Amino acid sequence: MGPYAYIAIEGNIGAGKTTFSKLMAERTGSKLILERFAENPFLERFYDDPESHGFSVELAFVADRFKQLGEVLGSRNLFRQNVVADYNFAKSLIFAKANLPHNEFTLFKTMFRLMEAQIPSPEVVAILNPGIEKVKTQIKERGRSYEQDLPEGYLEKIDKGYLSYYKHHRGSRILLIDTSELDFVANLDDYEKILNCITTPRKPGVYEIKP
Numbered sequence: 001m002g003p004y005a006y007i008a009i010e011g012n013i014g015a016g017k018t019t020f021s022k023l024m025a026e027r028t029g030s031k032l033i034l035e036r037f038a039e040n041p042f043l044e045r046f047y048d049d050p051e052s053h054g055f056s057v058e059l060a061f062v063a064d065r066f067k068q069l070g071e072v073l074g075s076r077n078l079f080r081q082n083v084v085a086d087y088n089f090a091k092s093l094i095f096a097k098a099n100l101p102h103n104e105f106t107l108f109k110t111m112f113r114l115m116e117a118q119i120p121s122p123e124v125v126a127i128l129n130p131g132i133e134k135v136k137t138q139i140k141e142r143g144r145s146y147e148q149d150l151p152e153g154y155l156e157k158i159d160k161g162y163l164s165y166y167k168h169h170r171g172s173r174i175l176l177i178d179t180s181e182l183d184f185v186a187n188l189d190d191y192e193k194i195l196n197c198i199t200t201p202r203k204p205g206v207y208e209i210k211p
């Protein structure tokens with residue numbers, strides 16, 4: 001973990017966040033926080049009918065993320081327990097902006113800001129970016145039925161949402177990591193390259209990195 005106690009791995013749907021987080025937590029002996037997406041009762045219904053279930057799915061996600069991060073981060077000892085998460089709390093705002101109409105997003109944003117003030121921020125947010133075509137391939141390979149027919153342009157919208165939110169971010173180290181030519185599952189050297197990028201000491205700011 002280098003000098004950092006709390007690192008979030010982020011990125012688009014199918015970017016490899018969970019896989020990398022598991023590898024990193026095992027390697028560094030860190031506490032692992034995984035998003036509990038399968039417990040969201042509205043997720044599959046959202047993919048079938050986004051307009052009817054958008055607010056419900058986003059509200060369920062932000063409530064569970066708030067509860068999970070509050071429980072884990074509120075009880076840990078910063079000097080004894082490092083944490084790796086496969087999401088940052090800001091994910092809720094990024095997806096809500098992509099999925100909700102303006103009036104619903106405005107309400108959601110108000111609730112999100114109240115919650116966000118109570119959640120510690122990661123020292124590093126590492127955003128894995130394999131590129132849209134590779135993301136599509138990885139989504140197909142993992143085979144979640146409800147992800148197989150995403151609306152045209154949806155992944156591009158999420159990708160732009162991440163860049164828009166984080167490009168002027170303050171306080172954390174934001175690492176935009178190009179993983180388009182890397183396979184960190186099959187190639188240990190590729191994993192090491194990404195890990196070294198994430199754990200290298202840096203001042204807070206936004207960094208574009210091609211390992």
